[in-house]
Amino acid sequence: MSELSEAPPSLRSATVRPAPGIPPALLWALGAVALLLPLFMAESFTLFQLTTAAIYAIAILGLNIITGYNGQISLGHGAFYAVGAYVGAIMLDKLNLPYWSTLPAAAVICGILGWGIGRPALRLGGLYLALTTFSLAVAVPQILKYRGIEEWTGGVQGVLVTKPDAPFGLPLNPDQYLYVLTVLLALGVFILARNLMASRLGRAIVAIRDHALAAEAMGMNIANIKTATFAISAAITGLAGALSALAVEFVSPDSFQASLSITLFVGMVVGGVASIFGAVFGGLFVVFMPNIAEGLSKSAPGVIYGIILIAFLFLLPGGVAGLLRRLGARLRR
Amino acid sequence: MSGNAAALLEVRDIVIRFGGVTAVGGVSFDVGRHQICGLIGPNGAGKTSLFNCISGFYRPSEGQISLEGQKISDLPRHRMMGLGIGRTFQNLALFRSMTVRQNVLAGAHCQGRAGFLAAALRLASSTREAREAEERARALLALLDLEQFAEIPVAGLPFGWQKRVELARALISRPKLLLLDEPAGGLNHGEVDALAELFHDIRRNFELSILLVEHHMNLVMRVSDKVVALNFGKKIADGTPAEVRATPEVISAYLGEQAHAA
Ligand SMILES: Nc1ncnc2c1ncn2[C@@H]1O[C@H](COP(=O)(O)OP(=O)(O)OP(=O)(O)O)[C@@H](O)[C@H]1O
Ligand SMILES: [Mg+2]
Numbered sequence: 001m002s003e004l005s006e007a008p009p010s011l012r013s014a015t016v017r018p019a020p021g022i023p024p025a026l027l028w029a030l031g032a033v034a035l036l037l038p039l040f041m042a043e044s045f046t047l048f049q050l051t052t053a054a055i056y057a058i059a060i061l062g063l064n065i066i067t068g069y070n071g072q073i074s075l076g077h078g079a080f081y082a083v084g085a086y087v088g089a090i091m092l093d094k095l096n097l098p099y100w101s102t103l104p105a106a107a108v109i110c111g112i113l114g115w116g117i118g119r120p121a122l123r124l125g126g127l128y129l130a131l132t133t134f135s136l137a138v139a140v141p142q143i144l145k146y147r148g149i150e151e152w153t154g155g156v157q158g159v160l161v162t163k164p165d166a167p168f169g170l171p172l173n174p175d176q177y178l179y180v181l182t183v184l185l186a187l188g189v190f191i192l193a194r195n196l197m198a199s200r201l202g203r204a205i206v207a208i209r210d211h212a213l214a215a216e217a218m219g220m221n222i223a224n225i226k227t228a229t230f231a232i233s234a235a236i237t238g239l240a241g242a243l244s245a246l247a248v249e250f251v252s253p254d255s256f257q258a259s260l261s262i263t264l265f266v267g268m269v270v271g272g273v274a275s276i277f278g279a280v281f282g283g284l285f286v287v288f289m290p291n292i293a294e295g296l297s298k299s300a301p302g303v304i305y306g307i308i309l310i311a312f313l314f315l316l317p318g319g320v321a322g323l324l325r326r327l328g329a330r331l332r333r
Numbered sequence: 334m335s336g337n338a339a340a341l342l343e344v345r346d347i348v349i350r351f352g353g354v355t356a357v358g359g360v361s362f363d364v365g366r367h368q369i370c371g372l373i374g375p376n377g378a379g380k381t382s383l384f385n386c387i388s389g390f391y392r393p394s395e396g397q398i399s400l401e402g403q404k405i406s407d408l409p410r411h412r413m414m415g416l417g418i419g420r421t422f423q424n425l426a427l428f429r430s431m432t433v434r435q436n437v438l439a440g441a442h443c444q445g446r447a448g449f450l451a452a453a454l455r456l457a458s459s460t461r462e463a464r465e466a467e468e469r470a471r472a473l474l475a476l477l478d479l480e481q482f483a484e485i486p487v488a489g490l491p492f493g494w495q496k497r498v499e500l501a502r503a504l505i506s507r508p509k510l511l512l513l514d515e516p517a518g519g520l521n522h523g524e525v526d527a528l529a530e531l532f533h534d535i536r537r538n539f540e541l542s543i544l545l546v547e548h549h550m551n552l553v554m555r556v557s558d559k560v561v562a563l564n565f566g567k568k569i570a571d572g573t574p575a576e577v578r579a580t581p582e583v584i585s586a587y588l589g590e591q592a593h594a595a
Contacts, residue, residue: 199453
């Protein structure tokens with residue numbers, strides 16, 4: 001035992017990773033400039049698109065945690081995005097609560113909802129889980145139109161919301177402020193997710209995907225960990241939904257069709273399955289690629305989008321994140 | 334040995350049926366503390382079935398199994414590691430997307446308490462646990478000569494080395510009882526010799542008992558303190574390696590197998 005409690009000193013140096021070519025401080029500075037640049041350069045519609053891309057990046061990260069890392073296919077995360085958006089809109093418009101309180105509230109409510117749905121649904125697994133979650137995505141827009149809750153949801157009309165003003169007299173217009181808020185929140189969520197995935201529980205999440213039987217032999221309680229992962233995933237996507245209500249200033253059942261869940265799924269695959277940073281590229285793709293497709297062909301943008309998507313999947317099997325990983329490995333060699 | 338009050342593992346009258354097939358028909362034996370117990374028998378004797386029962390993966394149809402006097406044969410699988418039962422698999426069961434080091438760390442799951450929030454916020458409780466696990470993983474990788482592979486994806490290792498990773502993964506939680514199903518399966522002569530060495534190293538470094546299911550007679554007889562032999566789901570011998578080797582039922586069971594194979 002005593003031999004095992006301390007490692008020989010020669011081992012310490014052996015585990016130091018090779019230093020990457022670019023100093024991290026420079027990377028941080030470059031990143032900060034890239035994130036702030038749109039405030040001065042972009043016109044308001046482009047700024048809105050970038051805000052939306054950041055919101056989608058958060059939602060896609062949420063999906064990636066359950067589907068990419070834990071291997072539980074969800075085709076229904078649009079439902080959590082919708083619930084998050086409605087929680088935000090109702091709190092603002094009907095309850096007159098401050099905008100910042102809608103964000104944690106949406107996350108918590110979607111987390112609880114994810115827990116409740118996940119517990120029974122995750123027992124199905126595989127394709128059955130995919131279909132169950134997809135039926136959730138199909139049902140939610142119709143539930144939102146339901147007469148009995150019209151007083152809260154506004155029925156088919158939806159709910160109107162206004163963007164918050166910048167606090168502390170910051171010299172930013174509401175569009176700019178929301179961009180900054182979204183980017184900061186996204187950064188926070190990404191860092192938390194990275195910490196989680198690097199931890200003991202993050203390893204358990206991946207272990208269950210890789211080999212469930214071995215994971216159980218390691219003492220991992222599969223049902224509990226899967227359910228908690230689903231709840232966390234739903235909470236993150238719900239937070240993105242609440243941000244989207246602020247950005248779009250409007251929620252209605254038609255904004256959250258079942259296709260939204262597929263859009264998030266596409267973003268996850270294009271960005272990189274089981275990659276934290278990949279979600280950023282996923283968000284950018286699902287916001288900008290439809291516009292690019294429309295620019296290429298007014299009459300059949302769907303076809304162009306499909307072709308671009310297929311090309312992406314063929315050329316980048318590990319998504320954008322996989323490509324960057326390969327490039328990074330080549331640079332280090 | 335049987336009836337020993339200090340026994341770590343007690344297997345009592347275990348019957349395992351699969352539909353109409355009785356794979357194990359009433360087997361009892363003990364594994365003492367710090368003992369290496371070999372479990373042998375010809376193909377289809379019921380070794381793996383019994384092994385899976387002890388590791389919590391099957392429920393016995395009859396009988397019971399206890400560890401340190403606590404009945405374990407009705408507990409869910411994921412409780413076994415926490416109670417001190419580690420295992421490897423007859424066919425590899427590693428986490429293929431992870432590196433060697435991450436696989437070993439995954440074995441330390443039960444030692445952690447910090448929850449999701451603590452992990453996401455990197456609270457002190459979570460980072461302290463992580464450091465301790467890293468430290469133990471490092472020591473184990475050294476003990477099993479795996480350091481040079483630590484950062485390699487586990488799927489890229491040769492078969493024999495992957496088996497070592499499984500061993501490290503089972504050992505990091507410091508089990509009281511280590512269950513090994515055919516650890517020498519698929520290894521060449523040199524590797525089997527290295528494995529025998531390794532068992533002695535493990536015994537020196539850890540205070541544990543090992544239940545070793547193995548076809549490789551030579552290895553079992555070399556490393557075991559005691560051997561239990563099964564045939565057709567029944568115990569036919571239980572004693573020191575020399576005693577078991579001299580038991581007429583064992584000789585005829587293995588001769589029968591050889592005649593069958595010829
Ligand atoms: N899951 C199962 N379903 C039905 N029958 C089974 C199952 N597992 C084992 N058996 C049967 O039980 C008997 C014992 O099998 P077991 O795998 O325990 O033997 P073993 O001693 O491990 O053999 P080997 O040396 O070939 O690994 C065999 O007749 C086998 O066919
Ligand atoms: Mg077997």
